[in-house]
Amino acid sequence: MNDVATGIQAQVEAVYRAESRRVLATLIRLLGDFDIAEEALHDAFIAAVEQWPGEGIPANPRAWLVSTGRFKAIDRIRRRAKWDVSLEDVAEQLDEATDPATLDDREGVEDDRLRLVFTCCHPALAPDAQVALTLREVCGLTTEEIARAYLATPATIAQRVVRAKNKIRDARIPYEVPGRTELPERLDSVLRVIYLVFNEGYLASSGETLTRHDLSGEAIRLGHLIVEMLPEAEAVGLLALMLLHESRRAARTAPNGDIVLLADQDRSLWNRAQIADGVKLVEGALAAGEIGLYTLQAAIAAIHALAPSAGATDWGRIVGFYDLMLQATPSPIVALNRAVAVAMRDGPAAGLALVDTLLAEGSLDDYHLAHSARADLCRRLGQSAEAAHSYKKALALTRQPSEQRFLRARLAELEK
Missing domain, CATH: 1.10.8 (Helicase, Ruva Protein; domain 3)
Structure with a gap:
């Protein structure tokens, strides 16, 4: 050639x-x-x-x-x-x-992806089928990638996609953005799927790179389209959340692809234009009155984004927002994030007590970030053996190469 x-x-x-x-x-x-x-x-x-x-x-x-x-x-x-x-x-x-x-027709072509999102997220489809179909058809993930992200077999994901396509064909689900009267009730599932797409781009479930900018960028573009069509507070909150998270992308990995934790990131690399846009959006969403989970998460992300340094972060306000999230929708993962924030506000011993309680309940047994959080708190308390035990558990559960390298490096530090 x-x-x-x-x-x-x-x-x-x-x-x-x-x-x-x-x-x-x-x-x-x-x-x-x-x-x-x-x-x-x-x-x-x-x-x-x-x-x-x-x-x-x-x-x-x-x-x-x-x-x-x-x-x-x-x-x-x-x-x-x-x-x-x-x-x-x-x-x-x-x-x-x-x-x-x-x-x-460039405008029509751009709108086609939004039509496709609403079709893939139609309420006639099961929630897991909505996610699988959107990730496969809108974002182009392979069935293997989706399976790894959702701890399922490729055959299971393929079946979900096939069943969803058949349902769309047999039920003659229209390929269109619903009318304004139907749009609000259809919005929740669309926002949920867009956020799942963003998360796959923000923290890739597989592959050598920690992030996939193509996916996170596409989720943000879809978020913009939704807000332009229906500027509901939660749609605005989700867009704000994605922009604020994405603003840190350049600082989240070292040149060799290794993870850089939030506290260690070079904040001069953060995208200030995205931060400004995200903060403005979250302020508007909070002012709307009906505050949902995306808006609360965006408020937490804004506190991180506006802090001049890790040490200057207002952890008290962050704990307060997590309290509101737990009141609205109790969740072990939200409780885990709150425990980490409590550790930053009140010290690692206070956070460890909360994490141990959550792990004892069993729902986070297979969640590698729970064991990683516990390991970090034990490390900070000088409990090296307990820290190593939890790092090994986290390492056994994660499939992300950059996360594996990070955990192995932590273990190596403990063995010195």
Whole structure:
């Protein structure tokens, strides 16, 4: 392969990473079927690999891919129609349904991903199917990646995705953003799924890198679209939370990819524009009166973001926000986060007592961050044997390479 062809190949791969999920969303709208659209996406990129080295990359690669995928799908259906005459009608309908001029409608193409999110999060689908389908179709995660994130087998995730697609097809769930009267009741599931997508980008469940900016960036973009359509306090709170967390991304890992804890991060690397936007949003959400969990989490993130140093963090206010969260929705993970905040406010012994109580209840046995938190508190108290025991438990439970390196380094420090 010559240098020009190699360069074109690299550009095709870059276009795939940047545009494939948007192209798929538009093809689903145009073709009305997930599986046909996925085949069309695959065919379009094969055509790009074959044609772009000779013809050059088109001025608008996304529109070219959508148009090519659509025509490839119609041709594929017509070939199948030789054995199934009813498919010829389908091909004709697809051929007549779309004005080719609309394929370059950039605003419409952007909205397609939002339509796809609402379709994947339709209340007719089971919650676990909503998450799996959104991560697979909107974000492009493999079934293996989703399975690792949710401690399930790839076969289980694949079944959820297939069942969800069949349900959408059989129930004729519309590919659209619901009307304003339906939108509020549909919002909760959409926000939940967007936040799960963001979390996979903020702390990747697999792979060598701790973060996946493509996922966190996409979740933030979807968050912006939701707020523009429906500026409810919790939608605003979620967007604020994502921006405030994302503002620290550049400081969360060392050049070699190792984790850098919040207290040790170089705060000059934090994105001040995102912090300013996030703080403004969370102030507006808090002022709205009905304060939900995303807004409370965003308020905590804002306190961290505005503190000039780790030592200057107002842990008392953070504990107070966690108290409100526990009142609204009792959760062992929220209780664990509160325990860590109490340790920062009142000392490691106070936090350790709370963590031990939570672990004794059993619900956090398989949660590596609970054991990691306990290990850190024991370490700070000079209880080296207990700290090592908990670090080993955490290490056995995590599959993230950067987290594994961090835990091994902590263990090595204890053994010195």
